[in-house]
Amino acid sequence: MINIYQFILGVTALSSCTSIPSWQWRRQLVHGKYSTGMDNEHLVGGFNQTGRFNSSAELIHYVCSNNGAFYGGLLAKASWEHYYTYDPVCRFPYVNKGWYKDGDQNCDTTVIEGSKIYSQCFEDVVMDDCTITFAQSTGDGFWGMNMYDSKCLVWTCFTMLPFMISLYYLKVSEPPWCLVPRASSLLKKLTQTSS
Amino acid sequence: MNEKMVFMNMMFSFCSAIIASDIECLAGRLDFETTRSFFFALAQFCPVHVGILLVTAWITIVDGGKKKKTPVWARYMENFSTAYGYCVTTFLSCAGYNICLTDNNIPEDDGVCEYNHYPSEDGKVSAYKRIVLCSIYVTYGVLAGVYGSKITMQLKSGKGKKASPEEKKIRRWCYLVCTLYMGMTFTSIGGAMYERYNRTIKMPVPCETSWSPGFMFPMYMVQFAICYAQQPMKKGKKFTTHVVSSAFAKFKSTNRSSSRRSKKSSKSTGGERAS
Numbered sequence: 001m002i003n004i005y006q007f008i009l010g011v012t013a014l015s016s017c018t019s020i021p022s023w024q025w026r027r028q029l030v031h032g033k034y035s036t037g038m039d040n041e042h043l044v045g046g047f048n049q050t051g052r053f054n055s056s057a058e059l060i061h062y063v064c065s066n067n068g069a070f071y072g073g074l075l076a077k078a079s080w081e082h083y084y085t086y087d088p089v090c091r092f093p094y095v096n097k098g099w100y101k102d103g104d105q106n107c108d109t110t111v112i113e114g115s116k117i118y119s120q121c122f123e124d125v126v127m128d129d130c131t132i133t134f135a136q137s138t139g140d141g142f143w144g145m146n147m148y149d150s151k152c153l154v155w156t157c158f159t160m161l162p163f164m165i166s167l168y169y170l171k172v173s174e175p176p177w178c179l180v181p182r183a184s185s186l187l188k189k190l191t192q193t194s195s
Numbered sequence: 196m197n198e199k200m201v202f203m204n205m206m207f208s209f210c211s212a213i214i215a216s217d218i219e220c221l222a223g224r225l226d227f228e229t230t231r232s233f234f235f236a237l238a239q240f241c242p243v244h245v246g247i248l249l250v251t252a253w254i255t256i257v258d259g260g261k262k263k264k265t266p267v268w269a270r271y272m273e274n275f276s277t278a279y280g281y282c283v284t285t286f287l288s289c290a291g292y293n294i295c296l297t298d299n300n301i302p303e304d305d306g307v308c309e310y311n312h313y314p315s316e317d318g319k320v321s322a323y324k325r326i327v328l329c330s331i332y333v334t335y336g337v338l339a340g341v342y343g344s345k346i347t348m349q350l351k352s353g354k355g356k357k358a359s360p361e362e363k364k365i366r367r368w369c370y371l372v373c374t375l376y377m378g379m380t381f382t383s384i385g386g387a388m389y390e391r392y393n394r395t396i397k398m399p400v401p402c403e404t405s406w407s408p409g410f411m412f413p414m415y416m417v418q419f420a421i422c423y424a425q426q427p428m429k430k431g432k433k434f435t436t437h438v439v440s441s442a443f444a445k446f447k448s449t450n451r452s453s454s455r456r457s458k459k460s461s462k463s464t465g466g467e468r469a470s
Contacts, residue, residue, distance in 0.1 A: 064402040135222035162418035163208035
């Protein structure tokens, strides 16, 4: 199973080498107090976190509670303007060191003022340190992997099951377009005629 | 034709497996701007392609005459729709994350759509992609409906030749595919137009995550549905029916033999006791 997963990861890595050239037409946003004021080059240090927030608690409150990108969502008309003025703290898919279950596996979430603020899981967040991906912050999964990678492995195996079944169908139905026996018979014929 | 559809399902599964290797792109193995949107667009069009192949096959059966030759217009339409679907949807999927046309209807904040710190899909480009898909859904949905009703007319009139059980089965499938395509059309129009039109769809890093696969589950269901629909026949039965009945028969035989053994052993033990 792991071999299939590694194979898929290999294919993915190869395919990601072919990236689209930089013809992006986007400009950068600047929004009031929490504006990043930084460009895409600032990957490790995050987007001016110490300049924008007084403490890690303020940063977490901005990202995860009422001010965050998840408040209201896209279809809630009252809040979609806010949805578009949210500025992230790290470049996707990176998060601050100590985020969620990084460094503390058994942390718990608490509910304060009707909205989740994840107080226990985010106590050890380090400002200006976006060195881990979100996947690395999801805690332990199985086989020594993190939870996100384990989830991906499970669903990769699930999606490969119909692939195997289809392959078996092809074997059962003996497709006429199977090129290998045709090619071998053609080679035989050619060698016979040449001799 | 059946092998072609099985192959399409294999391609669908392969693309889904690649997407599943980094479902939300949170590990950095895939990225929304290139690989993820490319493979997602391919995976999205594979079941549609299976539907196109099915409808073309039904057209061939109904209009193909004795030789069962696909009409030229159906062949051209199939080739055009397939090429158009794959090329345009994959291009627009990738373009949606790389260009900016929408303004999110926020007058006081000019050019609010642009964002380059985390992936965001342009609302207008996404809508165009859905409209392209819609045009294919509508075309083949209508064709499936028309050919379904043609078979119904043949069955009702009953002049000349009688409809075979194969035709009755095709009629049922025609209506099913027509309904599916129309449902997909309305879903796509809903996604392309109303609230989502002219709105950038953003994917920021979440605060926490769960084991829930999200959109992967419906994809997985479609894969298995296609697998079930395309199963080959074995000894005049569907493959799954054959497997289940043979497994049941095997279970019965093992059950009988075990009960015989137990009877024998009870007799022998009874004999021992008697002796």
